[in-house]
Amino acid sequence: MHFVTRGIEFHQQLQINSFEFHFDENNREYACLSHEMKQKNWQGGLDSGETINDKRMYSCEGDRCPVASLKMLILKTDPDATSLFNHINKDALSSKTPHILQLWYTNISVKSYQFTRFMADVSKNSSCSMMYTAHCLRATAIQAMSDAGFEIRHIMYMSGHRNEASVRSYSRDCSTLQKKSMSDTLSTLSTGRAPPQTGMPTPMAVQNNPASDSVISVLAARDTPNVNTMNAALSSN
Numbered sequence: 001m002h003f004v005t006r007g008i009e010f011h012q013q014l015q016i017n018s019f020e021f022h023f024d025e026n027n028r029e030y031a032c033l034s035h036e037m038k039q040k041n042w043q044g045g046l047d048s049g050e051t052i053n054d055k056r057m058y059s060c061e062g063d064r065c066p067v068a069s070l071k072m073l074i075l076k077t078d079p080d081a082t083s084l085f086n087h088i089n090k091d092a093l094s095s096k097t098p099h100i101l102q103l104w105y106t107n108i109s110v111k112s113y114q115f116t117r118f119m120a121d122v123s124k125n126s127s128c129s130m131m132y133t134a135h136c137l138r139a140t141a142i143q144a145m146s147d148a149g150f151e152i153r154h155i156m157y158m159s160g161h162r163n164e165a166s167v168r169s170y171s172r173d174c175s176t177l178q179k180k181s182m183s184d185t186l187s188t189l190s191t192g193r194a195p196p197q198t199g200m201p202t203p204m205a206v207q208n209n210p211a212s213d214s215v216i217s218v219l220a221a222r223d224t225p226n227v228n229t230m231n232a233a234l235s236s237n
Contacts, residue, residue, distance in 0.1 A: 002057035002066060003033070004141045004158040008115050008134045014084035016074060021067070030056040031067050055158060076104035083109035139170055146171035147178060 003010070020034045032054060059067035077086060092104040119132045138159070145155045152164050161167045174182070188194060 001137045001141045003055050004138055004160070006135065006138060008112075011085060011134075012110075012112050012115050015082055016077065016084055018084060019070060019074075021071070029059040029067055031070055032056050073105075076102075078103055078105060078107040081105070081107035081109070085110045085115075142167065142170040147175040 018034055019031050021029065021031050023029050057066050057070075059065050073084070076092075077084075078089075086105040087108040087110065089101070089103050089106055092098045092101050095101060098104060115134065119134050119136060122128075123130070123132045142155060142159055145158065146152075146167075152167055155167055156162075156164070159167060
């Protein structure tokens with residue numbers, strides 16, 4: 001989900017060495033792809049010389065850290081395996097203490113048709129109200145970034161879309177939190193009060209942005225009332 005890819009196309013191309021682990025300037029660990037994947041909008045691959053897109057999956061606290069989970073998957077896979085996703089080791093599956101076993105996965109790659117059934121099998125075994133597909137992960141990721149207020153160009157960077165219309169087709173409605181925030185902002189027209197804090201996440205792109213500050217300074221000299229209104233609206237996000 002973190003790489004916002006087409007599930008079936010993406011996952012079956014992943015190799016054991018498809019990821020690299022690094023630390024950023026703030027000493028925060030992240031995983032990134034070591035090569036581009038062949039997908040609808042990008043003909044990459046292991047032998048591609050094209051520039052690698054620097055999408056990052058950052059670590060987080062808790063037992064659901066995606067970076068820690070990826071490292072565990074690689075660690076517990078047979079060292080002779082080439083693919084990232086392989087058949088499970090039967091001993092690990094039947095063991096009551098799988099954590100003490102060295103290997104959980106064999107060196108036999110999962111077949112393409114098994115990727116197409118994966119999300120449907122998860123939906124069925126989890127007794128979900130509907131059957132989900134691999135593409136649902138991509139759609140959910142795009143919708144989540146849109147709901148969080150990220151700029152469409154940043155979403156396109158993550159999803160690989162070439163035009164805005166394709167991205168907008170994933171986000172045809174506003175979330176409940178966005179609708180409330182917009183209503184609170186419009187209420188300031190009649191009440192004159194600043195909208196309350198909604199708890200909506202603020203995208204990294206707009207946090208402590210000197211460029212944004214300079215633009216607002218220029219606008220302030222020209223039209224202070226309008227700038228105050230914009231600042232109040234932005235603060236609600």
